[in-house]
Amino acid sequence: MPALQRDTGWGPMQAYFEAARAAHAALSQAGFPVELHQPNLPVFAAEGEAKELAAAHKEGKHLWRGDAYVQLADRGRIVGLCRFLRDQLAYQQIIDVTAVDHAAEDKELWGMYAFLSLTTKLRLSVKTMIPKDDCRIDSIVPVYPGANWHERETAEFYGITYTGHPDPRHMLLPDDWVGNPLRKDYKFPEEYHGISCV
């Protein structure tokens, strides 16, 4: 990846790429089954990029842009990874815990974790796969208490069970709400407590 010549206007990109590389190296050295994913498009779009993208899509190549991330192969080790990040790599803050459902027919959800280091001023995102038929993952609240509400929210939106969560109540939806709204196969409700939804 070429070094940036100009400032991007949306934050120090290059530093984040390096953070992901460094974190990947340290984590794999510590024995975590991680792989590094880096974007294969340049940071700035070139002329006629749309055509290139379309051609790549036709060939089945995956060209993408954005943040580099570290993918954890074994979701059972997420708590250990978080503890390692906090204690060894000085990522003191959990910024976000969320999930992504790509398509209704997908078998897996992405579990996303975003970390921030106040001392090294770096960011890191970690991804792990959560299969939809066994939708559970360990809660990282013992390591990062700030993940508490994020996990509660993700749990009700995606139906993920965070095992070991200290307070697994509904967060934003009413207690008797049916369904997980952010799943792609979610059907909008017809009525709630006798009040029509349309």
Next chain:
Amino acid sequence: MERAAPSPGLLQPGQREIELDVRTQDVEINMGPQHPSTHGVLRVLIRADGEIVTAAQSHLGYLHRCAEKIGENVDWLQYLPYTDRYDYLAAMNNNLGYSLAVEKLLGIEVPPRGQYLRTLIVELNRIASHLIAFGTYGLDIGAFTPFFYAFRERELLLDIFEKICGARLTYSFIRPGGVFNDAPPGWLQHVEDFCRQFEKKWPEYWDLLVENKIFIERTANVGIIPRDLAIAWGCTGPMLRGSGVDWDLRRDQPYLVYDRLEFKVITGVGYRGTVGDCFDRNYVRMLEMVESLKMVRQCLDQMPEGEVSHPDVGLIIRPAPGEAYVGIENPRGELGHYVVSDGSKIARRVRVRAPSFCNLSLVEHIMPGTMLADAVAIIGATDIVIGETDR
């Protein structure tokens, strides 16, 4: 209410009568969802032993508006008006956060004038937002007058926003690729006039509320958040800086043109109490207004000529596949947008990391042990916007 209240006059056999000055029992108090001093429809369930809060629990979702689901269903640009509506006090900042995330996937850079205009208007919006925080915080703890002062100046700011984008509250002004309109003629002069005016008014606020002895007594040494707790719970913005952590995304991970501006990062110093108390959080906001004003002036001085938007970004946006997270410094903390694109004109996922949401999660943990009246001061100092916590 596990503990049964002892009923006066009825003695069990073998029980000795004890005269108590004050007979207290646990009561559960529902603060909200309709409550004069919560900012919006937050419900805090408080268990109090007499005047002392023994436990608190926040209940959210009274303003859940499905913003993230909407993001997966409308076009990239069509989602922009919805970003206005989660933190309605700082809609420009929300527009900016979303736009930066989309621009990261688009791989484009906004022309310099666009960048400066964005910085300028975002800082003005920060002043407007902190003005509300200041006014309503006074209102929360019993000072009615600052509210009128804050709204008077805020109306001037809203006039400025109305001139450039035509709306008072939900601006939809900053868009992916730049801004919708260039500043109309005379607008920059208008901003400068405001700066001059605001500079005279700000010391009044300081004397009126911050230096007021009653205000100090209500806020100093109340709701102290130690440094480590603030970091561990993911607090950001004035909440984190109030605890004495020197962290500001504008300086530490600069976006827009913040690296070309000179400003100080305000941290809580325990001016009238302990570092990290409610007073400090308000203190940070008060002084940030001044810093924002400085930045506005610098932007006015450095404002270049030229285009305001990138020419390639039209009304239908098709970013490259991929995912991007951009966090910006909102008036309330780090507003993060995590967007996932599959290359089509509709997003796969728009995730909003709301600062109020994270800041509020700590509140129920610092409340036990404080007086009931302080609960209001603590929630007020957190400066939450419910539209944002619930999205």
Next chain:
Amino acid sequence: MMTDLSIPTAPRKRRYWGNVWDAVKSTAIGMGITFKYLWSKSVTVQYPDEKLPTDERYRGIHYLEEDLCICCDACAKACPIDCIEMEATRHGKELEWHKFTLDYQKCMFCELCVYPCPKDCIHMGKEYALVVEDRGQLVMDLLSWKGLTEDQKVRIAEAEAKKAAKAAAQAAAQAAAKGGGAKMDAGGGGGGGGGGDSAAGASDAAETEPTH
């Protein structure tokens, strides 16, 4: 001139009477500031007697330049909540309007409908006060007239007459071609019929733009 905005250092800790003195003094300072405004000009706008001028770019209730609109549906497609509905019948180049409604129960005044308009005919107006007692009235029709205007009827009649004339000329030419073969005449006649239409300015693009 920059006012001094630096913060004074915190004073030393006070005892009981010191606190009382502080409270009285700081309240008096606040009262003084408020008192100062007793003689300054009021900022209150006496609505509805006086009204603030709405700005050039104000995003208020929409208005439509109906004679320019080509019923292309671009604004309806751009709307995030589909609050615009339009319906018109085409008579050649002329449109017979049935409805163009905007649902203010949904509209969020984001101005996204204004940008894609190819004819620049839908605008955000300066009116903002829309209050009703019946919710149904918030579905507003932006049309200033419905059906065909007299002008339009005349133009349609003209266009039809021209069309008929053209068809007749073509038929005549064909007949002539069958008989002797003078193709040049027919081409010239057709061209003259098209060029003579001066009222087609607004509706010219209707043929090229995507239709409803």
Next chain:
Amino acid sequence: MGALSQKFEDNVLTTKVDWLLNWARLSSIWPMTFGLACCAIEMMAVGGPRFDIDRFGAGAFRATPRQADLMIVAGTVNFKMGERVKRLYDQMPNPKYVIAMGACATGGGPYYKFGYTVMKGVDRIVPVDVYVAGCPPRPEALLEGLMLLQQKIRRQKVVRVPKVAEIPSTPSIA
């Protein structure tokens, strides 16, 4: 008014009594501080110095529904909140009025299409007197709404028997 309400035929005296009562009611509408979302900020601005709702006698924002005559539903009502809105409305003493401020309270607004938890109009749970369009409405628009409500109160019959045509049709309350 209790026992006397709507018992008398039209005549000079009852007309004047009605006029007086209505005048008293419309000149001192006490709204409830009931801010829900973005519109609440504009509602606060109405209470602020520039627009000053006190000029209409409606500046005494009461925190409790028991002291309020007017509920300004300022913002999005979702199902979780709707239950509370209904309860608050029921606690208000008669005569009570409701202004639905902004698109969300009127009919779901921007959340009409994909807002799965958003109630498509607050009139599904409480009867609404005046709808104010806008997202959010300008403070002037809310003042306009207040004036329309005052006009509506002026038409009320307090001690007179209303003619059948004048009885307002209340929406069905779920």
